[in-house]
Amino acid sequence: MKKSYLLSLCIILILLTVTTISAADNTTNSNDDLNTDTISIDRNYDNTVSTQKIIKKESDYTDVYVNISSNIITGDGSITNPYTTLNQTNLNQITNNSHIHITEGTYYLKSMTITKNLTITGQNRNTIFIANDTKSIFNITETGYLQLINIILKDYTSQNSGAITNLGTLIIENSTFTNNRAETTNRFIGGSITNNGTLSISNSEFSNNYAAYGASINTYGTTHIINSTFSNDYVQTVGGSIYNSIGSMTVKNSKFIKNRATSGGAIYNAKGVLIVNNSQFINNTAATFFGGAIYSTGVTNTTNSQFIENNARKDGGAILNTNNFTVINCLFNSNYAEENGGAIKNIPWTSSENGNLTILYCNFTENSAVKNGGAIVGFNSTEVSQNYGTIYVRNSIFQENSAGESGGSIHSYNNNYIDLENCVLLDNEAENYIEIYTPSTFIKSIENNWWGVNEPRWRKIGITPNTWVVMTVTRTITNENTQIKINLNTLNTNKTLNGTLPPRIVKLEDTTTQNNYIINGTLTINSNSSKTIIISIDNEEIITTQLTANINYKLTNNNNNILFNITTNKNTGKISIKINGITIINKHEITSTSTIINYTIPTSWNKQKYKTTIIITSDNSKIEENKTITIPKRSVTTKITINTNSTKINAGKTIQITVEIKCGNQYLTTGKVVFKINGKTIGSTISIKNGTATINYIIPSSYSAKTYNLSIVYGGDGNKNANRNSTTLTIQKQTIHTNTTSLNFTHSGNKTKISIKFLDIFNNSIKTPIKLNYTINGKTIENNKVITNSILSFEYTIPTTSTSKQTLTIINGENSKYNKLTINIPITIQ
Incomplete structure (x- = not known):
């Protein structure tokens, strides 16, 4: 399987997303608010170890000295008269707030009770404490404070207690605990340390310790561990190195190597809160049951850590979770379960446990299980608060995991749900369902994952999603510059993936060269090669040939x-x-x-x-x-049309003037047109719409009857020439009429005034002066009478007889606006 290469590759990929963490960072934050339901984690993936409650008291202190080589039988603890050993008698004499300096050597110690504020510092790592008692060497009371620096505590054996029992505050720095044994079945006693207070450990080593529960540490208080190593510890029950019972524990920058238990080979978290950051779990063993590295029934959060070659006799080669477990940015490689769940088993045993497993930004490679779930197995043994446990996975990699029966990467059954998106799954193996086994009713989501190829064989894989990620390649030449764009964020539906996948390796190969790149969604590569190029991501290969x-x-x-x-x-x-x-x-x-x-x-x-x-x-x-x-300027053609509602055009009438404008065979849709009559603008910047520009124009009454020049101007634009066109507009003379058709009078012989009004064809008073001749019964009344106000008025003597009939004749001569007119108006005398 190219195991070493694959492991190196996975480590490279996971480092791309790991937040840089200084191994020397021991910034302190309080964990007082931790609860047993949830843990809030930010995207920095840094669960900083809290030491706020265990900062060394900075009171005034007294230096006390112990030197095993001193010849003084009765010392007083001064530098010139040191004690030769450390015992209860000496401690009783030492004042509170003392700093005890111990020279190198091997000290055989009896049990001591710590009620004061004490710091014990060994000269170097050759300062060795060996128990000469069956009770705890140090018993720290609730008011006691003990700090141990540069000491080795080893070879302690007891049937009723651990090497140290802490009810107060215990700080351990740069020290070693080895070969300490609590040979009891008591579940509250650890081989090296039993903690029911506040415990802080830094830069220390624990090895070859033994107990029933927690060979190195059994804690039901508050524990903080940083930059320390636990190796070759062994218990006869659970919690190979550490047993955390309803306590609060943080572990940072530490290692757990070759520890062993029936379950929880390194740590057993019993309904407590466990936070692990930037640590390694290597070759730990659950020799009888579950959880080669960690078994948790509480709330656990693990970030930036590695689980390598852990194993379990039954299930969960690295981890078994029954409640709430979050794993962020971790590597699981070559873990093994003799039954199910090569890396992790997720199972709520009771109705009080949630069975929720959250996995973000993790790599699962070469994990294996003899039966089901090469990487993960999920199972519900009971209904949980009207819901069921869920395996929730995002942005993680499952590669080359294997199961002897089904579910090469994940096997979930009996109401344990799967919610898996934006992940990579490929080259996993199983007899059946090489990638995932789960009944469809237990799938919350399996969408938007990359299965190593564009067209996966779903029947063999075990499930069929609606959407999945496909690899696309575009080789683009833009003005002689060649780019290759590779996408791993496109779905089979041609939609874009929401978010990104874990980084993958892209291989570009032609006949002479091969290059590798990292892709995280999209990758653009500049290439001057004109050769055929083979581009591959995982098991998908696309061949690109240069397009010319x-x-x-x-x-x-x-x-x-x-x-x-x-x-x-x-x-x-x-x-x-x-x-x-x-x-x-x-x-x-x-x-x-x-x-x-x-x-x-x-x-x-x-x-x-x-x-x-x-x-x-x-x-x-x-x-x-x-x-x-x-594009050179194009020619434009125009056509002018005059529309009216009668056959003649007279002054005062409304006419519609339309210009049809074309460029080639197409009508113009934009531009402006100017309309003129005899050079005078009658319409300025009229917009062109749908190939025409139109105005409605009332011919002024002042216009004479003659022919006028009607012209248009299209101004053109940057792509079209201007156009000028014209046509004739002929205005016809009007025929006038009067408002009187007859006159009626009663004979009287009296004089009266007759008024006749002259109107144009629109029944408007004529405004242009006219010259008239008018007669009555042929007798001239007046010639060349000039009318300026459109009314003819004169005096008329009414005949005295009723039978008299007369005719008023009015003659209008032709002029520039009006036709010649003769009007006869009958006059009736009654």
């Missing part, structure tokens, strides 16, 4: 058409053309090596120069070529 094209164009039809002539080395594909960023030809099908596209230039184009982008795609290759097309 010769692109030409010419203007035709009086510059109203662009004729594109494109030749390619491939006879399939598509051509798209953009002008100034707007697509004018969309995915024109290539059916031969020569393609001709005739495009009619829109009349809306109003510039001479246009940026043109020709995009050619074929298979996974692409060419983008930019050209600037210069």
Whole structure:
């Protein structure tokens, strides 16, 4: 399986997302608010070990000295008269807030009770404490404070207690605890330390310790561990190195190597809170049951850590979780379970346990199980608060895990749900369902994952999602610059993946070279190679062949058409053309090596120069070529039409003037037109709409009856010439009439005034002076009478007889506006 290469690769990939953490960082934060339900983790993945409650008291202190080589039988603890050993008698004499300095050597100690504030510092790591008692060497009371620095405590054996029992505060720095044994079945006693207070350990080593529960540490208080190593510890029950019972524990920058228990080979978290950061669990063993490294029935959060070659006799080669377990940015490699769950088993045993496993940004590689779930197995033994446990996984890798029966990466059954997205699953193995086994009813989501190939064999994999990630490649030539764009964020539905996958390795290979790159969603590579290139991610391989094209164009039809002539080395594909960023030809099908596209230039184009982008795609290759097309100004034609609702056009009438405007065979849709009569503007900047510009115009009454010049001007634009056109407008003379058709009088012989009003064809008073002759019964009353106000008025003597009949005749001579008119108005005398 290329195991060493794969492990190195996984470590490289996981380091891409790991937040850099200084091994010397022991920044302190309080964990007082920790609860047993949830743990809030930020994306820095840094669960800093808290030491706020165990900071050394900075009171004034007294130096006390112990030297095993001193010849003074009765010392007083001074530097010149040191004690020769450490015992209860001496401690009783030592004042509170003392700092005890001990020279190197081996000290055989009896049990002591610590009620004071004491610091014990060995000269170096050759300062050795060996128990000469069956009770704890140090018993720290609730008020006691003990700090141990640079000491070795070893070879303690007891049937009723651990080497140290702490009810107060215990700080251990740069020390070693080895070969300490609590030979009892009491579940509250640890081999080296039993803690029911506050315990802080830094830069220390624990090895070859033994107890029933927690060979090195049995804690039901608060514990903080940083930069320490636990190795070769062994218990006869659970918690190979540490047993945390309803306590609060943080572990940072530490190692657990070759520890052994029936369950929980390194740590057993019994309903407590456990936070692990930047630590390693290597070759730990659950010799009888579950959880080679960690068994947790409480709340556990593990970040930036590695689980390597841990194993379990039954299930959960590295971890078994029954309640709430969160794993962030961790590596699981070569863990093994003789039954199920090569790396992790998730199972709520009772209704009070949640069985929720959350996995973010993790790598599972080469884990194995003899039966089911090469990496993870999930099982519900009971319904949990009207819900069931869930395995929730995001942005993680499952690669080359194996199961003897089913579920090479994950096996979940009996109401244990799977919610898995944005992950990588490939090359996992099983007799059945090589990737995942779970009934469809227990799937919350298996969407948007990468299965190593674009077209997975779902029947063999074990499940069929609706969407999955596919690899796409585009080889693009843009103005002689070649780029290869690789996407691993596209779904099979052509939609874009929400978020990203874990980083993958891209291999680019041609006939002479091979290069590897890291892709996290998309990758763009500049390449000058014209060779065939093989691009692969995991098991998907795409071969790209260089696409070549010769692109030409010419203007035709009086510059109203662009004729594109494109030749390619491939006879399939598509051509798209953009002008100034707007697509004018969309995915024109290539059916031969020569393609001709005739495009009619829109009349809306109003510039001479246009940026043109020709995009050619074929298979996974692409060419983008930019050209600037210069279009000479095009000719425009116009046609003028005059519309009226009668056959004659007279002054005062409304006419409609329409101009039809074309460029080639197309109507213009934009632009402005000016209308003039005899050079005088009657309509300025009239907009062109749908190929015409129109105005409605009332001919002034002052216009004489004659022919006028009607002209239009189209101003043109950057792409079209201006156009001027004209036609004639002929105005006809009007025939006037009067408002009186007859006159009636009663005979009287009296005089009266007759008024006759003259009207035009619109029944408006005429405004132009006219000259009249009028007679009654042929007798001239007046000649050349000039009328200026459109009314003829004169005195008339009414005849005295009723039978008299007369006729008023009015004659209007023709002039420039009006036709000749003779009007006869009968006068009746009653």
